[in-house]
Amino acid sequence: MLEEELVKDLFMHDLLSHLNEVSHEKYRTYLERKLKEKSYDRNNIFINNRNYMAILEYNSPASELLSNKTYYIFKASCPDSKKCLELLKIIKESLDPGSLVIFRISTENYPLISALTHTGAILTETQIIYLLKRDKMNLEYVMNMREKYLDRAFHPGLNDLETIKQLIRISFKNYPNRFSVDPFLKRNITVELYEKWAESVIKKSMDGGAFALVVREEKGKPCAGAFEEIKEDRDFEEIFNLRTGEFLLYFSHPECRGKNYYTMITSYGLKIFYDLGIDYVITETHIDNRYPQYVWVKQGFRPVYSRYTFNLHL
Numbered sequence: 001m002l003e004e005e006l007v008k009d010l011f012m013h014d015l016l017s018h019l020n021e022v023s024h025e026k027y028r029t030y031l032e033r034k035l036k037e038k039s040y041d042r043n044n045i046f047i048n049n050r051n052y053m054a055i056l057e058y059n060s061p062a063s064e065l066l067s068n069k070t071y072y073i074f075k076a077s078c079p080d081s082k083k084c085l086e087l088l089k090i091i092k093e094s095l096d097p098g099s100l101v102i103f104r105i106s107t108e109n110y111p112l113i114s115a116l117t118h119t120g121a122i123l124t125e126t127q128i129i130y131l132l133k134r135d136k137m138n139l140e141y142v143m144n145m146r147e148k149y150l151d152r153a154f155h156p157g158l159n160d161l162e163t164i165k166q167l168i169r170i171s172f173k174n175y176p177n178r179f180s181v182d183p184f185l186k187r188n189i190t191v192e193l194y195e196k197w198a199e200s201v202i203k204k205s206m207d208g209g210a211f212a213l214v215v216r217e218e219k220g221k222p223c224a225g226a227f228e229e230i231k232e233d234r235d236f237e238e239i240f241n242l243r244t245g246e247f248l249l250y251f252s253h254p255e256c257r258g259k260n261y262y263t264m265i266t267s268y269g270l271k272i273f274y275d276l277g278i279d280y281v282i283t284e285t286h287i288d289n290r291y292p293q294y295v296w297v298k299q300g301f302r303p304v305y306s307r308y309t310f311n312l313h314l
């Protein structure tokens, strides 16, 4: 049974509470269903008592690449920093030494932030999350950008996987992010993680749940790539009657930068969502990644939420 206050606290800290279509009551029902669903997953660890609650979601790609168990915590609630310290102690006791726990929590979750900073967790990034509602989309801008480059865009299949991986390797070379700033990580796994991601998105795009896009320069060389997906969440659709699209990953070859490829490819991606009747689109990046944010703002996105990523090494 989920404790009333803890669930209320989670609700306060969640991105979706920023959607004004979402009533508190409906959101609560949704959250309770999700928490139950995640706690039933055998790989996850669910810590829940009167004083605190957390779900540790096991991440297998990161665990494989780092050769240590890696868990993500998106949902955690503890009423004050003392209780949060207790929660962190329980987390440590529940996991194997050498495990990595990555917290992605609201910047408003003061008690947990305070406990994490006292426990030696490393702040690796501040994420900023943008939302675009259908009626706020700058459709004219999106259409102009899309039409301008339409003949150079294509949807890659599995045969193009190696090309996409190469583009990822070069686009994210020296990319500063949460994996590059943690001195305790054995290596930077960004590129390998994104390559795995590319494979799964391209496979998923075969049945229409996700979209992979590439745009070429005039001479034919692939210049930019993009992944996006429709969030598959039956509970969410059923309770709120809303469909969500998400920009997952966008990148352009360093030689093609500053030539509007990114702007074009995101506009192409937005039009796909628009035509499918998606109600709103979510996207995120770390706060100092300026160029994508500049493009999103022109397309109609607004920042609605921020969260910290902390790495806790055990």
Ligand SMILES: CC(C)(COP(=O)(O)OP(=O)(O)OC[C@H]1O[C@@H](n2cnc3c(N)ncnc32)[C@H](O)[C@@H]1OP(=O)(O)O)[C@@H](O)C(=O)NCCC(=O)NCCS
Pocket (backbone or CB within 6 Å): 171, 172, 175, 224, 248, 249, 250, 251, 252, 253, 256, 257, 258, 259, 260, 261, 262, 263, 264, 285, 289, 291, 292, 294, 295
């Ligand atoms: C972020 C990234 C995708 C931008 O790609 P891009 O193709 O250069 O983007 P665009 O040409 O559409 O530029 C977008 C805006 O930023 C500006 N810009 C881009 N690179 C710039 C640079 N190096 N210096 C100054 N301005 C720059 C552009 O001028 C444009 O503004 P404008 O519309 O006023 O002209 C690319 O730098 C990249 O792949 N970075 C690494 C991966 C990444 O950060 N991905 C996004 C998060 S998943």
